[in-house]
Amino acid sequence: MxxxxxxxxxxxxxxxxxxxxxxxxxxxxxxxxxxxxxxxxxxxxxxxxxxxxxxxxxxxxxxxxxxxxxxxxxxxxxxxxxxxxxxxxxxxxxxxxxxxxxxxxxxxxxxxxxxxxxxxxxxxxxxxxxxxxxxxIISLFTIQSRQKKKSVEEEADVPSTSFKILDTSVIIDGRIADICQTGFLDGVIVIPQFVLEELQHIADSSDALKRNRGRRGLDILNRIQKELPIEVQIYEGDFEDIQEVDSKLVKLAKIMQGIVVTNDFNLNKVCDLQGVQVLNINDLANAVKPVVLPGEEMHVQVIKDGKEHNQGIAYLDDGTMIVVEEGKNYIGRYIDVLVTSVLQTSAGRMIFAKPKLLEKAL
Incomplete structure (x- = not known):
């Protein structure tokens, strides 16, 4: 055939x-x-x-x-x-x-x-x-497929929820509740169990000032959890091999890929060194304060004398300290001052000024 x-x-x-x-x-x-x-x-x-x-x-x-x-x-x-x-x-x-x-x-x-x-x-x-x-030819298509799969997995590894981990200082400070209420802080608020224990120890302190601060912190947490429209999670875990609460916060932030919320200047620096994202409440407060430039005129009340000779201390409504040169003689009085310089740090802002009357006399 x-x-x-x-x-x-x-x-x-x-x-x-x-x-x-x-x-x-x-x-x-x-x-x-x-x-x-x-x-x-x-x-x-x-x-x-x-x-x-x-x-x-x-x-x-x-x-x-x-x-x-x-x-x-x-x-x-x-x-x-x-x-x-x-x-x-x-x-x-x-x-x-x-x-x-x-x-x-x-x-x-x-x-x-x-x-x-x-x-x-x-x-x-x-x-x-x-x-x-x-x-x-097969390996060529396989590599492309693996790269595509890897990129998809990397995208999947990115947490869809942003975790904000609170430390003890920012809870006691109290401003975190107002920030959450305004909606500037999104995601999930995480409160570690070891932070709650530290707050409890402060609230049970024999020192009246510490006791009041601890109780204030617990009241703030209660307000955030019950009154504000934001999700709150309690992290039950602990790191028994680590003693310092700040170090535990840094490790927890790495595990959860979260952001530490604090107003502690030293913890801020540690987080920066460890490559952990941090939100400093003081930085936020400084960012929203009115900008003061050298040469501007302000009307303030000198409250007390300063550390240096003939210095007077005044405060703005937001708590910013004003150091008034030659202001000791004006303690208890409202005077007009001229801003000479502004010192800005993560710990806060300090304004240096001098009485306007002295400027006119010169």
Whole structure:
């Protein structure tokens, strides 16, 4: 059966080549003018006869080749056949693209034979490249897939909720409740259990001032938890190997990828050194204070004397200290002062000024 199929294929190939090639060959001879010979039917029959005669010699080799090819393909993994077929199709596509300009060159035999040879060569090369380079092609797509998956995982690792971890000082300070009420602080408020224990110890202190501060802190937490529209979580865990509460806060912030909220200047510095995000209430307070520039005039009341000679101390409504040079003589009085300089730090802001009367006298 296979032998008959091969012979039939040879007849078709011979007839096709006879139509395309014999016509060009006849143009090179004197038989080109003979109408009986120089027509498509005659050249097709001649080509088919020539190839049919070749089958008596070549059919055995072709049949053996087909059987060998069949056995080889059966033994090949499916992945190799797939990539080989893809390479074959790409090779034939390249052969077609390269063959288009060649077929336009009107040279007998050349414009027909070269595209055929080109198709055979590039088809074979495409098949071989597809098989032998399959691992590299697969790894290329695998790397891209892994990179995409990694980027998705990294995005998934980013916490969707922002955790704000309160320390003891900011709770006792009390301003955190007003900040939460205004909506400037979003996310989840986290109150560690060890911070609650420290507040409890302060509230149970024998010192009246500390006791009042501790109780105030507990009242602030109660207000945040019950009255304000913000989620509050109590972190029950503890770090028994760490003694300092500040160090526990830093470690907790690293674990939760949270932000420490404090007004402790030293804890602020520790968080910066440890690479932990921190929100300092004092920084926020300083940021929203009215800007005071040197040369501006202010009306203040000198409350007490300062540390240096003849200094007086006054305060703004927001608690900002004003050091009035030569202001000791004005204690208890309201006077106009001129700002000379402003000192801004995370611990607060300090304004230096001098009485306007002295400026006029000069």
């Amino acid at each position: 296979l032998k008959r199929i091969v012979q039939g294929c040879f007849l078709l190939i011979g007839g096709t080549l006879g139509v395309f090639l014999l016509d060009d060959l006849l143009k090179l001879t004197s038989l080109n003018d003979v109408a009986l010979i120089n027509n498509s039917y005659t050249t097709a029959i001649v080509g088919a006869i020539i190839f049919f005669l070749l089958t008596f010699w070549a059919v055995g080799y072709v049949v053996n080749f087909v059987k060998w090819l069949e056995d080889t393909l059966m033994n090949l993994p499916a992945i190799e056949i797939i990539f080989g077929s893809i390479g074959l199709m790409l090779g034939l596509l390249l052969a077609f693209l390269f063959g288009l300009p060649i077929s336009m060159v009107e040279i007998p035999v050349f414009d027909t034979l070269i595209p055929i040879l080109l198709s055979l060569f590039l088809g074979y090369m495409g098949f071989q490249v597809g098989i032998k380079k399959r691992e590299e």
